Every structure is written in C-alpha cells, then in structure tokens.
Amino acid sequence: MQTVILAAGQGTRMRPLTESVAKPMLPVADCPLVGHTADAAVDAGASELIVVVGYEAEDVREFFGAEYRGVPVTFTEQEHQRGTADAVRAAQPNLSGPFAVLNGDNLYEPADIEALFEAGPSIGAIRVDDPTSYGVLSTEDGRVTDIVEKPSDPPSNLANAGAYVFPPDAAESLNVEESERGEYELTDVVARTIEAASVTPVELGQWLDVGRPWELLEANEWKLDELDRSVRGDVAASAEIRGPVVVEEGATVESGVVIEGPALLREGATVGPNAYVRGRTLLGPDTKVGHGVEVKNSVLMTGAHVPHLSYVGDSVLGRHVNFGAGTNVANLRHDDEPVEMTVKGDRVSTERRKFGVVAGDNAKTAINTTLNAGVKLAAGATTTPGETVLRDR
Secondary structure: OEEEEEEOOOOHHHOOOOOOOOHHHOEEOOEEHHHHHHHHHHHOOOOEEEEEEOOOHHHHHHHHOOEEOOEEEEEEEOOOOOOHHHHHHHHHHHOOOOEEEEEOOEEEOHHHHHHHHHOOOEEEEEEOOOHHHOEEEEEEOOEEEEEEEOOOOOOOOEEEEEEEEEOHHHHHHOOOOOOOOOOOOHHHHHHHHHHHOOOEEEEOOOEEEOOOHHHHHHHHHHHHOOOOOEEOOEEOOOOEEEOOEEEOOOOEEOOOOEEEOOEEEOOOOEEOOOOEEEOOEEEOOOOEEEEOOEEEOOEEOOOOEEEEOOEEEOOEEOOOOEEOOOOEEOOEOOOOOOOEEEEOOEEEEOOOOEOOOEEOOOOEEOOOOEEOOOOEEOOOOEOOOOOEEOOOO
C-alpha cells in the first residue's frame, strides 16, 4: 500500500516550539513525531512512503533519507500550505493504485493502520464523548454514508481521525473547490469517494492528534509508557534507577540521583549530582539536569539545561533553553481547574489539572525566576533576576 504522510504544515498552534522546527519533527520519546507515524505505516505493510514536505523540509528529508526501515521513501513538496487536499495533490504524480493518507502529526497503533489497509476504501474513526468539534461519520450497514463537520446535533459519536485508504481513481478527484477558510480540504475528496465507492469505517483503538504543546506532552506520555528498561550509559554506583528507565550509551547519571521511570535519557544527557527525575520524562540529547534539580513529567529537547536548584514539572522546554539557578515552574492552579494556555490569541483549556510552561528554543531565565502555570516563553525570551512571570513572554 502506497502511504502518503502529510508533513508540510507550519504547526502554528504549537508555537513557540515550531518557530524553526517542523511540527512532525518535534521529539516523541526516541524519534520525531513523524517517525512514529511512519513506523505504524511500515508495521502495517506500507510498500512505499510518500512524504509531503514544506515548512523546514530539509529536517524531514534528512530524517527519512531514501528509505525508512527498508521501505522506499519518496518526497514531494507542497510549496504553499493550502490544505490537506492540496498536500495530497502534490503527491499525485507518484500514485499508481490504492493509497493511504496519514497525518504526520498523529499517533496511531500499527494494528489499527493494518486494519485500515485491509479494509479497502476506508476511514479511521475514533469514538469520542463530545463529537461536536470533529468531523462526524454517519454510517449504515457497516458503510460510511456521510461526514458532517462539527455538527451541533451529531449523527453519531464516531469522529473522523484523519486516516484514509482511497481507491485508485480518487487520485483524479483531488481538484476540489476552495473552502470557506481558504483551503482545499481532503474531506471534500472523501465526500466524493463516499458517493462513488463503498467506504468502511475502521474504529481505531488509540489515536492522538498532536496539535498543541500539551498534546506533545501527552504523546510522550503514551510512547514513554511503552519503554523497557535498558541502562547502557554511565550510572554512578550511588544512583538509583527505578522502573522502566532507558539510559542510552553516552548518557551520564551522577551520584545521588534518583530516576523513577518511565524515563528516557538520550545520548549526551547528564543528570546530577543529587537530582530527581520522575514521571514520564524525556531528556533529549545533550541535556543537563544538575544539582538539586527535580524534573517531573516533562520534555527537555536537545541541549536544554536546568543546571541547579530548580523545579520543572509537566513542561516542554525547547532546544538549548537554559533555566537559571532557582527557577521554579508552577504547574497547578489553586482552584484545581484545568490549566489554560493562549493558542493563536485565544485562551484554551489544556484539560489537564497539572501543566507547567512551554519554552521556545534558546529561552533563558535569570536566577530565582518563577514561571506561572500555562505560561509560554517565546524563542530567545529572557527574564530578570527574581522575576515572577504571570503572562506569556
């Protein structure tokens, strides 16, 4: 099955983490987000990966190369990001039969994608409690009869999960009209396919659309939960490693450190002395968690440093962030309501009781900085000594 992976978008809802990184290249456990999408496709039997690139395309090209896990990879470029149908249209010259389409910023279970491939023309669906913010499937006799976008009166609780298998002739139906929001929508192609062919709904067991910073944290929680213990790096005799912890070769755990898994320490990561890492935590390549630091349920990307006497909880730190001594992150509201964050100008609930901060690449805090729950630091942002940051910087 030829599989088109959409990896061209700018990921504006993920800012500041995507100011210079393609969203599909953000880290999820041991590889970029798009790597997990590709893994699901390869495990399901994909014959070729056709990766649609655009924003920060070179990073995506470098990650995949000419083949991925023995499966050939073809790249095609979407010059202007004008919707999902436009993205698949960029891949059209490479399509020669039935084809699947997966989003490069979604997580799937391989068994679910295999079921999708085997079903012929099909749509991946997920059951949700409140379908009003999704495209919702109408079904009859085991077939999809319609998709209704964000209905006030949903016909079912089956939400479109954005995973498809199309028949060969669908490649000729990609020239759809521009939508009200100025994009060319793949759901319009799906609607044409439903009219012309028998389309099967395939219910997915687990699925995650990773569009906002707290969903990147959730994606890491999912994949870190799958870790098996493996300690290959340099661990001091007095350090304690508890549970499913991976310490890659080239990582260092110094004296007095306690690490409670699931946790992943990538090559070049250093922890300690006398530090505490717990929860589902990813310490990326060349990160530093120093003396007297506690990191809980967080993602530290390449080169991020929290050198001493700080607390970081339920947070995402971009590349080469540096937290000054005594920097403390708040991750809980006193009223126990879900933490909110500003996304593209709107205040949005993270639906998480605990959520800390998001720091863009190269952000730096001064000593004794306090960061309030839900705060974002832009790439390159700084604070002053003793500052309490209550709003996005």
